[in-house]
Structures are given as C-alpha cells and as structure tokens.
Amino acid sequence: MLGRLIAWLRIFGYDTKSALEFKPVPNEDTMLIEMAKKERRILLSKDRILVERAIKAGAEAVLIDSDDVKLQLEELLERYSLDIDPTMTRCTVCNAKLREAGEGDMDRIRNAPEVPDSLKNGHSGFWICEHCGKVYWQGSHWRNILKTAAEVKNDRDQSK
Numbered sequence: 001m002l003g004r005l006i007a008w009l010r011i012f013g014y015d016t017k018s019a020l021e022f023k024p025v026p027n028e029d030t031m032l033i034e035m036a037k038k039e040r041r042i043l044l045s046k047d048r049i050l051v052e053r054a055i056k057a058g059a060e061a062v063l064i065d066s067d068d069v070k071l072q073l074e075e076l077l078e079r080y081s082l083d084i085d086p087t088m089t090r091c092t093v094c095n096a097k098l099r100e101a102g103e104g105d106m107d108r109i110r111n112a113p114e115v116p117d118s119l120k121n122g123h124s125g126f127w128i129c130e131h132c133g134k135v136y137w138q139g140s141h142w143r144n145i146l147k148t149a150a151e152v153k154n155d156r157d158q159s160k
Contacts, residue, residue, distance in 0.1 A: 096131030
C-alpha cells in the first residue's frame with residue numbers, strides 16, 4: 001500500500017519496515033501491531049481498521065489518506081517533526097545501511113546492472129547496500145529527489 005512512502009522515508013534516512021518484507025502469516029495485522037509496540041515503531045497504513053486496532057492495543061499508528069507520496073509525506077509532517085533532507089544512509093529496497101564504496105568495490109560497481117555504463121569508469125561517489133549489494137549514486141534522479149523534498153517542505157511551510 002505504501003511502498004513509495006517507505007522508499008522516501010528510507011531516502012530521508014529513516015529505519016522502516018514493510019509488511020511486504022515478511023512472509024505472510026495468518027494473523028498479520030496482530031504481528032504488525034505487536035512489532036510496532038515492541039520496537040517502538042509508528043505503524044503507517046491506509047487500512048483504517050488496522051490503525052484503529054493498533055491504537056487500541058497501545059501502538060502508535062497513523063492512517064494515511066492520500067495515494068500521492070508527496071501528500072503522504074505532508075500528512076506525516078503535520079504530526080511529526082521529520083527531517084526530510086535526503087541522505088545516502090539506507091537502502092530503499094531492503095532498509096539496510098549503505099556504506100561509501102571504496103576502491104575494492106569497483107568490480108562490483110562495473111558489474112552492477114543498475115549502474116549506467118557511462119558511470120562505470122571514472123565516476124566516484126557510489127554507495128553500496130551492506131545487505132543486498134545494490135549500488136547507489138547521486139545522478140539525475142538525485143536532483144529529482146532533492147526537488148521533491150524541497151516541494152514538500154515548501155508546501156508544508158505555505159500551509160502553516
């Protein structure tokens with residue numbers, strides 16, 4: 001439901017988990033609520049019943065109304081003091097920490113299908129996920145990320 005929002009929260013450096021990352025279990029909602037309580041996480045969902053159950057169980061939970069990720073971020077900013085400056089600290093795919101690539105990582109980078117050929121030789125400024133191995137860099141997509149973050153901040157400031 002909130003896959004894009006999860007990716008954006010990770011771009012901003014927040015440790016997030018997604019229900020899609022777990023094996024399906026019969027009482028998934030109960031498992032998510034218990035995890036939120038135990039790990040002191042905020043449960044985000046578009047499922048009103050799940051959010052109501054979580055709150056009744058003593059977990060912090062937020063019902064996300066919008067389908068648009070910028071509006072979802074604005075909804076969260078209304079409730080929480082989030083730092084929405086993009087960072088290169090978390091993998092958007094698996095949530096693991098990123099590390100700056102070193103010389104020993106160049107073979108991995110040259111063989112990474114996600115890295116454009118034009119960047120494989122001579123470009124610096126790569127990050128690698130410590131868990132899944134995905135390679136990141138600040139290319140044109142990073143400018144779009146910065147632009148979107150600025151728009152969300154601007155919209156928030158104008159609504160105050």
